[in-house]
Amino acid sequence: MYSGNELRDMFLKYFEAKGHTILPSASLIPKDDPTLLLTVAGMVPFKPYFQRQVEPPIPRATTAQKCVRTPDLEEVGKTARHHTYFEMLGNFSFGDYFKKEAIPWAWEYITTVLKLPVEKLWITIYPEDIEAREIWEKAGVKSDRIVGDPENFWAAGPTGPCGPCSEIYVDLGVARGCGKPGCAIGCDCDRFLEIWNLVFMQYNRDEAGVLTPLPKQNIDTGMGLERIASVMQGVETNFDTDLFRPIIDHVAALAGVKYKENAKNDLALKVVSDHVRAVSFMLSDGIRPNNEGRGYVLRRILRRAVRFAKLLGIDKPFLESAFRIIQRDYAHAYPELKENENFILSHLNLEEKNFQATLEQGTQLLQEKVRGLVEKGENVLSGTDAFYLYETYGFPVELTEEMLVEQGLSVDMVTFETAAEEHRLRAKEQSQQMRAVVESTEVVEKAKSLGATPFVGYDKVALSTRIEGLFVSGKEVQDAGEGEEVLVFLTETPFYAESGGQVSDVGLIRTPRAEARVLDVKKGVTGTLYHRVEVKTGVFHVGEPVEVEIDNTDRLATTRHHSATHLLQSALRSVLGEHVQQAGSLVSPERLRFDFTHFSPLTPDSLRAVEGLINEAVLKNMPVKATEMSLKEAKESGATALFGEKYGESVRVVGMGSFSKELCGGTHVSNTGEIGLVKILSEGGIGAGLRRIEAVAGLEALAYLRSLDEQVSEVSQSLKAQPLEIGKRVNTLMTQMKELEREISQLQAKLAKNEVDGLLNKATEIDGITVIAAQVHAPDMEGLRQMADLLRDKMKSGVIVLGAASEGKVNFVTTVSPTGLSGLHAGQIIKEVAKITGGGGGGKPDMAQAGGKDPSKLGEAIDKVPSLLRGFLNK
Incomplete structure (x- = not known):
């Protein structure tokens, strides 16, 4: 096989x-x-x-x-x-x-x-x-x-x-x-x-x-x-x-269930295993969870994984441990799972933590709905309420059903499906309306009639021009007033449109009686530049002359980062080899991001060499010149082009002394000395054979170093050590911490053994069955399970119910040994015990675990165990 x-x-x-x-x-x-x-x-x-x-x-x-x-x-x-x-x-x-x-x-x-x-x-x-x-x-x-x-x-x-x-x-x-x-x-x-x-x-x-x-x-x-x-x-x-099986088996073990014993559990196990794989690989390629585009797809899949894990009874974070299984089994073929480990884990843990909090809010709301049903003597939650929970809090209807069944209630699935379909149709209609604004026939036709907008921003940051067209919500208007968001066409413009990784300029459009803030600028297929603006004061009219001015502070910061990106590519090719190709970039006033082809992480020495070459080029204060030439001439001159990029017959070549020569339409400094210091912030993999470097230049680099210096000073004061001695001091503290952790672990083991011995002495009998029901000290569910296992090994036959409070929550573990003893079922017992503390759970006949929300009710829950057991035995 x-x-x-x-x-x-x-x-x-x-x-x-x-x-x-x-x-x-x-x-x-x-x-x-x-x-x-x-x-x-x-x-x-x-x-x-x-x-x-x-x-x-x-x-x-x-x-x-x-x-x-x-x-x-x-x-x-x-x-x-x-x-x-x-x-x-x-x-x-x-x-x-x-x-x-x-x-x-x-x-x-x-x-x-x-x-x-x-x-x-x-x-x-x-x-x-x-x-x-x-x-x-x-x-x-x-x-x-x-x-x-x-x-x-x-x-x-x-x-x-x-x-x-x-x-x-x-x-x-x-x-x-x-x-x-x-x-x-x-x-x-x-x-x-x-x-x-x-x-x-x-x-x-x-x-x-x-x-x-x-x-x-x-x-x-x-x-x-x-x-x-x-x-x-x-x-x-x-x-x-x-x-899949290693992931499924791991998740099943966390949930205390077995694969292929229960169809409902199997469905959840399959969903979780599939979704964790998807999330791990999407994160390894640098996709970040957010509320739009591929980031939204990632977030939706991740939340589905967490929700279905909850259906299995997994209430604690589990994504990191599941990712480790995937990393172990797939990293040899997809090294980005190891190279981007920190990125992956940070997003997994943050998203899981945030969504768990959202689920908690949803659970509270559901309980309020349940109380309302009970007060009215009803037993069916409306589909509208169930859909609200799904849409607002991410509750799958299956989870809502699960929680309601425990309380003898159900969901009106007919109205749920109706609400879901209505929402889908509304979302589709809104999406079509949004596209209609962007792709408005009127906007497209106006752009065709105007043709390419002359861009004069290489030489000018301000000029007098004229409004050629105004559009609000995709419709052409003659006037636009205060508070409106408008698409503006100008006769000519100094505003650079987002292109080639460089963000667009921002700035102002003015008349003696009106002012608007330019939010961003994009280029249409006709070469027409679309200025998206927000009118702050007054009214603008089609055909009137206007004064336009870009935000030169932002522009200068952006040009420093753009020119630094060219130096970075040349330095990478010099240090790593000619195989390095640009695979994407982002140039903004705040930072630069450069993606490139390379087969392995850069060593610290390589990074230092790259950073050194860049800053040497900056100190040489080389002239930066842009020249228009044919594509053939550009290639013959040795200019670097972006692989896969489409170029016209006439291209713009930006040269920086003898250090760099690239095809580029962006804005740049006049001399490399204007860039100032360049500091590399990070380097990592974003996919097979793809790396990413992030860096800052100029004033942003200075701000970063000042922040770093402040942090070093703060740490050195806390450690009572000179800045240059921090590393040695931290290593000493880490060694001491590991030793203390080892001692704590040994003490906890001794305490657990002593507590187990004490509990055995307090065992009681109910109808001839040995019973231990106690509130104990355990840091988490794993510690509680270990204590229960120790007791079961020594007791041989009987029922054990242990409860422990930790971090504002309650954990329970129940065992019945041997399985089926007097018809008792651990899952049924623990379900009733946990209910007293506002929780729930279940499990197999011989072992079950559960959680609760109210630690103040823990003692009451443990005290009820004997009467609960008698109730089960008398059935």
Whole structure:
């Protein structure tokens, strides 16, 4: 049986032997592709090559690509194959080879390398693709095993590259089927599993739908690693493979449940394992949780993981420990899981902590709703209230149902679904309205009529110009007054529009009677500059002359950072090698961020060397000159261009002495000396083969160093040590702390043993059953479980109920030994005990754990144990 890791490596090595270059997985953040939030397929990184927007640097490649898809988020865990994060194995040809090579290689790999039985394999083709049928048959596939499917035609969109495809299916056997007489390829049941899709890009489709053969045909294939692993490992679902089971087993252990014993728990375990994988990989590529775009997708997946963990009874932070399992099993293939560990863990822990607090608020609100129902003598929570909890506090309706069932209540699911659908429709309508403003026909037509806006900001920071157009909410207006947010078109402008990583200028637009603040500036496809402004006072009119002025303090800070970015790239190429390529940047008044290609973290010595070269270039006070020339001349001059960037025939080349020469349209200093000091703040990985450096320059660097100096002074005073002796003093304190921790651990073990001995002496009997019910000292649930285990080992037979208060909460553990003693069930016992302290929980017949919210009721709960046990025994 092959492991998932072995299957990944086997695939890549097979195609490497066929002349393919093994490329690392691209980031989950699509590069220069505004049509996608996330990388959703193995071919996404190669779209520019397939569409010939960029000439491919290699003729053929093979990858294991990280992918995230979320349209079917609610289906995860309910089916055998749905995932958010998955890996797509693929081999690609960029106009090099085609069907007669791709098909035999696929068949050879499936039947010879993986040794899947031929009699279990099926092939689907596009019915009109006779060529593919003939090649499959020649490769060794029997004609009756090839099925035509009119859906087997792939297209990049309404227009563009397209072509037929072939799919490889595995027959998993009658036992996995639906039992219907007509069960065959295409049936909705789980019997026939698609494992590989081979796309033959051989046409270009124009707007009229006419197909024209491509001058260079391409191959794009995709085989899901999780799917082929389930086949090779002989398991029913992807979740039963070694790609998921370690995560599932870890989470199950934390929850005190077992996988495949309870359908509801299994669903939650699958969702959590899937979502933690997705979150870990998204964070490893530098995606940050927030409320928009891919950051929102990440936050939503992370919160779903926490919510479903809560359904399993996991109330404490668990994401870090689950991430460790993923890091252990995947980091050899995806080193960014180790390289970006601090980034990943900091966001995991912060998001989990914040969401736990949100869940607490939601729980309190739910209890208020429950009290209202009880007072009215009702037992059904309205769907509207349930949806409010979901939308506002992130409560899944399943969690609400779980909490209500414990109290003999339920949710009106019909009105819940109605509320959810109404919300979805409203959100869709609002989204369409927002797009309508940005893509307003009136705005587009005005931009077309005006053409490119002359930009004079390289030489001027202020000038007199004229208003050519005003738009409010996508509609053209003649006047705009105080408090309105407006799109403004000017005759010419000094405002730099956001481009090439440099943020736009901000500033003011004035007349003698009105003033507006320019918030940002963007460039449309026509070259027209859109000034988004907020009118502060007065009224602006179309056609009137205005005075415009950029915020020069911000502009100067931005230009320092932009010029420093050019020096940084040259220094990196000098220290690390010519393979370094820019992969993205951000230049703002506050800082610079530079992403680049490199295969490993920079050593401290390398970072110091890079920083040193930059500041040496600054001290040389080299002139910074911008020159317009043809693209061909720029390339011949050795100017560095951004890989994959589209350039026109005429380009702007920015040179800094003999140190740097780049194609760039941004604003820069006149001499490198104006940059001042440059200080690198951080360096880390953001994906396979991608690194990121953040730095500050000029006054921002000075502010950073002053802040650092203040912190050093504060620490040195606290430690009563000179600044240069801080490191030695901290090392001494760390050694002392570790020794103290060891002593504390030893003392806690002794205390626990002494407490256990004391509890054994206080054991009582109820109807012939030995019972220990006590309030004890334990720092957390783990310590409480250990104490219960010690007692059970010594007591042999009986019931144990232990409770401990810690950090304003209550923990309970109950054991019944042997299992089924006098019909007692640990989960039922603990549920009643915890209820007294405002909590709940459950577990197996022999061991259960629970939490409570009111430590003041702990003593009362323990005192009630004997009467509760008698009640259970008398049933």
